[in-house]
Amino acid sequence: xxxxxxxxxxxxxxxxxxxxxxxxxEKSVYVDHFPTIKSGLTTLDFSISYDSLxxxxxxxxxxxxxxxxxxxxxxxxxxxxxxxxxxxxxxIQKDHISLSLPVxxxxxxxxxxxxxxxxxxxxxxxxxxxxxxxxxxxxxxxxVAYDYQWIQxxxxxxxxxxxxxxxxxxxxxxxxxxMILAQMQxxxxxxxxxxxxxxxxxxxxxxESSTGYQIVPAVSSALDLRDISFDQTSVKGQLRFSxxxxxxxxxxxxxxxxxxxxxxxxxxxxILPFQFQxxxxxxxxxxxxxxASLKGAGSFTFLKEGFGFxxxxxxxxxxxxxxxxxxxxxxxNSIGIQVRxxxxxxxxxxxxxxxxxxxxxxxxxxxxxxxxxxQILNRLPSSITLAKNGRVRFQKIYFDSSSVLFEGAFxxxxxxxx
Numbered sequence: 130x131x132x133x134x135x136x137x138x139x140x141x142x143x144x145x146x147x148x149x150x151x152x153x154x155e156k157s158v159y160v161d162h163f164p165t166i167k168s169g170l171t172t173l174d175f176s177i178s179y180d181s182l183x184x185x186x187x188x189x190x191x192x193x194x195x196x197x198x199x200x201x202x203x204x205x206x207x208x209x210x211x212x213x214x215x216x217x218x219x220x221i222q223k224d225h226i227s228l229s230l231p232v233x234x235x236x237x238x239x240x241x242x243x244x245x246x247x248x249x250x251x252x253x254x255x256x257x258x259x260x261x262x263x264x265x266x267x268x269x270x271x272x273v274a275y276d277y278q279w280i281q282x283x284x285x286x287x288x289x290x291x292x293x294x295x296x297x298x299x300x301x302x303x304x305x306x307x308m309i310l311a312q313m314q315x316x317x318x319x320x321x322x323x324x325x326x327x328x329x330x331x332x333x334x335x336x337e338s339s340t341g342y343q344i345v346p347a348v349s350s351a352l353d354l355r356d357i358s359f360d361q362t363s364v365k366g367q368l369r370f371s372x373x374x375x376x377x378x379x380x381x382x383x384x385x386x387x388x389x390x391x392x393x394x395x396x397x398x399x400i401l402p403f404q405f406q407x408x409x410x411x412x413x414x415x416x417x418x419x420x421a422s423l424k425g426a427g428s429f430t431f432l433k434e435g436f437g438f439x440x441x442x443x444x445x446x447x448x449x450x451x452x453x454x455x456x457x458x459x460x461x462n463s464i465g466i467q468v469r470x471x472x473x474x475x476x477x478x479x480x481x482x483x484x485x486x487x488x489x490x491x492x493x494x495x496x497x498x499x500x501x502x503x504q505i506l507n508r509l510p511s512s513i514t515l516a517k518n519g520r521v522r523f524q525k526i527y528f529d530s531s532s533v534l535f536e537g538a539f540x541x542x543x544x545x546x547x
Contacts, residue, residue: 155458157526159433163534166347166373169400173368175545179218208236223358228256250283265354273314347372353393369393373402378411401539408532431528449474456526464500468492516541
């Protein structure tokens with residue numbers, strides 16, 4: 130009976146379907162040094178609500194708006210102005226906005242060199258700003274105006290009793306209004322120069338994973354901001370980016386990368402080149418995270434003739450699976466695996482009887498594997514989208530002695546609505 134059983138198993142194995150290798154567009158290539166990131170030019174049309182804008186600015190109750198500890202040209206005594214609640218913004222024109230700020234003022238004026246005590250009061254302030262929005266390089270405040278109403282009139286304690294001094298403060302503010310406005314405009318524009326006009330700090334654009342990600346832009350990268358405007362609910366504009374992005378993994382904390390601000394031309398065919406690099410251990414972590422049934426100890430190797438993979442305890446404690454394979458790009462723009470050879474050692478009974486069939490099943494599973502480009506877009510935050518006619522295009526797969534590098538490009542315009 131055993132002879133018939135073995136004959137039947139051998140017959141079934143010999144009748145297994147022969148796998149015909151699929152046509153490929155590109156095959157992984159060994160290099161001693163990875164190529165540098167190519168540069169491209171792309172755009173991001175954005176619309177950021179005022180609520181999101183203020184949330185990003187971290188302006189909240191208690192935030193310092195103005196502090197003068199040693200006296201200035203317009204206000205020659207110590208004064209502290211802090212935000213009491215949320216800022217409200219209203220667009221008057223596309224370059225003209227009005228801010229409503231509930232604030233608390235604490236001042237220590239002096240009269241004839243003698244301290245007049247501490248004056249405190251709450252007021253509802255309205256500030257109007259008119260902007261030059263031609264481009265980020267010319268971004269500045271052209272005009273400033275303000276008005277206010279007291280929520281809690283200012284007072285100073287005399288012999289322990291609060292005395293209303295709103296008339297004195299109002300008179301002082303009116304006398305120095307021109308100087309205050311000039312100083313506000315100067316400070317705002319200096320702040321813009323020291324923040325907006327400085328190189329932009331690129332932080333993480335993709336969701337954090339267990340290993341983390343770090344984005345490194347091409348050395349020649351640059352940013353530009355155009356067509357800024359305000360409407361009733363949001364600020365809109367277009368961000369232009371020239372360069373490319375390299376995504377690397379690792380547990381080290383990402384270091385902010387600064388990109389210079391430059392005047393960039395318009396974009397006819399937007400393209401954002403990218404590179405994504407993974408080491409052997411990172412590949413193994415990724416494989417285990419997507420395959421819960423993978424229990425054995427595995428490792429990847431990178432040799433000039435191609436990739437290698439070993440998995441201990443594949444089918445039993447003493448078994449060892451060894452694969453030789455190549456990573457490929459198919460004509461449909463998906464990434465796949467082409468197995469060159471498989472070896473199975475130390476299989477226990479009855480798995481040892483099915484060795485040939487197990488090998489063919491492994492090859493069949495590898496041949497069926499496809500990583501589609503849309504899987505990358507599915508991982509993007511919902512607020513960021515690529516145009517309907519946009520796509521992710523894989524171009525090359527490189528590997529050296531320790532890691533693999535996927536090279537490609539995003540093609541099409543981007544949009545951000547937050």
